Amino acid sequence: MFQKPIASHEEEKKSVHDDVETVVGPSVNVEGDFASEGNIVVKGSVSGSVKTSKLLTVEKGAKIIANVNAGNAVVSGSIKGNIRVNERLELSETAQVAGDVACKILSVAPGALIHGKVVMKGIEVSIPNKENKSSLVKNKPKLAVKVVS
Amino acid sequence: MYVYLYDDFLKQKKHDSTIKAMETRLTDFGIAGKIIRLQNFTNAKIVIDEELRRGISGVIIVGNDRTFGHVLSRAATCNVLFGFLPVGSDNVIANILGIPVDEESCEVLAKRRKIKLDVGWFNNRYFVSQLHIPASKIAVEYDEKFKVSAKNQMELVVCNLQPFDWRGQKIRNRKAIHPQDGKLEAFLRPVNKKLWREVYEEPSIFPFEEMIVSSKSPFVVEADGMSSKETKIKIKLARKRVEMIVGKERKF
Numbered sequence: 209m210f211q212k213p214i215a216s217h218e219e220e221k222k223s224v225h226d227d228v229e230t231v232v233g234p235s236v237n238v239e240g241d242f243a244s245e246g247n248i249v250v251k252g253s254v255s256g257s258v259k260t261s262k263l264l265t266v267e268k269g270a271k272i273i274a275n276v277n278a279g280n281a282v283v284s285g286s287i288k289g290n291i292r293v294n295e296r297l298e299l300s301e302t303a304q305v306a307g308d309v310a311c312k313i314l315s316v317a318p319g320a321l322i323h324g325k326v327v328m329k330g331i332e333v334s335i336p337n338k339e340n341k342s343s344l345v346k347n348k349p350k351l352a353v354k355v356v357s
Numbered sequence: 358m359y360v361y362l363y364d365d366f367l368k369q370k371k372h373d374s375t376i377k378a379m380e381t382r383l384t385d386f387g388i389a390g391k392i393i394r395l396q397n398f399t400n401a402k403i404v405i406d407e408e409l410r411r412g413i414s415g416v417i418i419v420g421n422d423r424t425f426g427h428v429l430s431r432a433a434t435c436n437v438l439f440g441f442l443p444v445g446s447d448n449v450i451a452n453i454l455g456i457p458v459d460e461e462s463c464e465v466l467a468k469r470r471k472i473k474l475d476v477g478w479f480n481n482r483y484f485v486s487q488l489h490i491p492a493s494k495i496a497v498e499y500d501e502k503f504k505v506s507a508k509n510q511m512e513l514v515v516c517n518l519q520p521f522d523w524r525g526q527k528i529r530n531r532k533a534i535h536p537q538d539g540k541l542e543a544f545l546r547p548v549n550k551k552l553w554r555e556v557y558e559e560p561s562i563f564p565f566e567e568m569i570v571s572s573k574s575p576f577v578v579e580a581d582g583m584s585s586k587e588t589k590i591k592i593k594l595a596r597k598r599v600e601m602i603v604g605k606e607r608k609f
Contacts, residue, residue, distance in 0.1 A: 233561035235547050240503030246564070256503060 230260075234269070242274075250285065261294075268302045275307075290324075359390040359440070360408045362401065362428055364420030367444060368394075375444055375459050379419075382463040390417075395424070402431040415440055415602075417466065421447040426485065426581020433476050433483035433599050440466050440602040450486050453518055455604025465604040473597035474536045477517050477580075479590050484580035485599065486519040488592065492548040492555070493576040498569045499543075505561065507547040512557065513570065514544040515592055521560075535609045540564040541594050568592045 230244040236252040243259040250264070253271040258264065264278035270285030281293045286304040291297065293311040301319035308324040316322070367376060383389040390413075393404060405416055417440040418428050425441060432439075442462045443451035456462050477484045490513040497505045497513065514521045518536045521544045546560040570576075571589040578587050 229562060230564060231560070231562040233545065233547065233559050235509075235549075235558055236505060236507050236545065236561045238503055238505050242503045244564070251559070252561070 358413055359388055359415045359417050360413050361390055361392045361417045361419055363392055363394045364424040365394065365396055367420065372444060378460045379442060379463055382460055386463060386467040388467060400431055401428040402435060405432050405435045405437060409435065409437060414438065417442055419444060421445060422450050423447065423582040425450050426583065429485045429599065430482045430581055430583060438471065438600050438602065442466065449519055453608045455607030466602055470603055470605065471600055472603055474599045474601055475517060475539065476595050476598045477515060477541050477592060478595050479580065479592045480587065483595065485517060486581055488515040488578065488580040490570065491577055493572060495570050495572045495576060497545065499563055499565045500567050505545060510548045512546045512548060516542045516544065537609065539596055540566060543568060566594045
């Protein structure tokens with residue numbers, strides 16, 4: 209009856225604190241190791257490396273020439289470099305990626321361009337190695353024709 | 358015992374009744390103390406250091422944003438509790454700290470709700486609310502990790518307490534600045550010159566702990582209402598430097 213309300217002032221403050229965001233504006237160039245503890249929004253150009261444990265948003269027209277490491281990512285611009293995302297990577301129709309992609313969940317909109325290797329965690333199908341591959345080719349099952357009289 | 362630092366502008370007749378009412382209120386609360394009137398060139402640090410030797414328990418700034426900046430730019434290093442009694446107009450900082458203007462501010466002071474605030478430091482002086490560099494050809498380096506540049510001139514605003522509101526900004530996008538988050542926020546706006554007018558672009562926002570701003574030609578630096586010309590400045594964060602009495606309705 210006399211308990212304090214659940215959503216306390218302290219909690220509200222904490223949520224504001226978590227939303228700290230780094231924004232690279234449209235005509236701004238960033239060079240070097242660009243790292244942030246919060247969300248990153250890129251509207252301009254970045255070269256070097258990009259690192260965040262939270263959400264990286266690359267907007268349409270933005271250009272990244274760097275290896276990217278993020279918790280989650282939504283890409284609408286272009287990235288030249290390898291992308292490593294811990295959780296979800298979303299490529300919208302205007303996205304262009306030239307580099308290898310590693311993520312857990314991948315969403316690709318029609319029109320998005322990828323030039324590189326895509327590796328995703330959690331695959332259960334055994335991938336045959338080189339030796340097995342060659343043996344598979346050698347022992348190809350021959351077609352059997354059964355004549356029924 | 359508290360020491361009250363009165364700004365010079367409080368001598369004006371229009372503030373007489375407010376000051377009298379405040380002094381009565383402070384006496385009622387039993388927190389009235391010595392009054393020192395600040396002049397334009399008074400170094401607040403020397404005044405406070407001398408009062409500290411006499412055994413004061415707190416320093417109360419009485420005035421507006423300019424007074425607040427004037428005192429704390431030098432006195433932030435003093436190990437003493439600060440309070441603020443805002444009077445008249447130009448009181449944005451008081452609103453952020455949750456302190457009502459004029460007589461009602463005495464109640465906040467009496468309640469003694471203390472918190473420690475981060476402050477910014479640059480070229481041997483402190484700033485509490487905001488540092489502003491009007492549009493100039495500057496280069497910025499953050500935390501010795503990455504450089505930020507633009508083709509044109511850039512305006513730089515470093516916020517600690519006072520948020521940066523720019524024209525054309527959507528209300529929902531207004532960023533809350535937290536003076537206890539262990540970071541300062543830098544807002545960089547490139548300027549495009551179109552015919553006779555200057556058009557400011559959307560700002561870039563970078564939270565940081567240390568930043569170097571340099572230029573080939575001197576640029577203006579305005580911090581807490583005081584301005585100077587520099588060619589290179591190092592801006593740093595001083596964590597939890599100032600202990601301050603704030604109101605319940607504070608904005609962080």
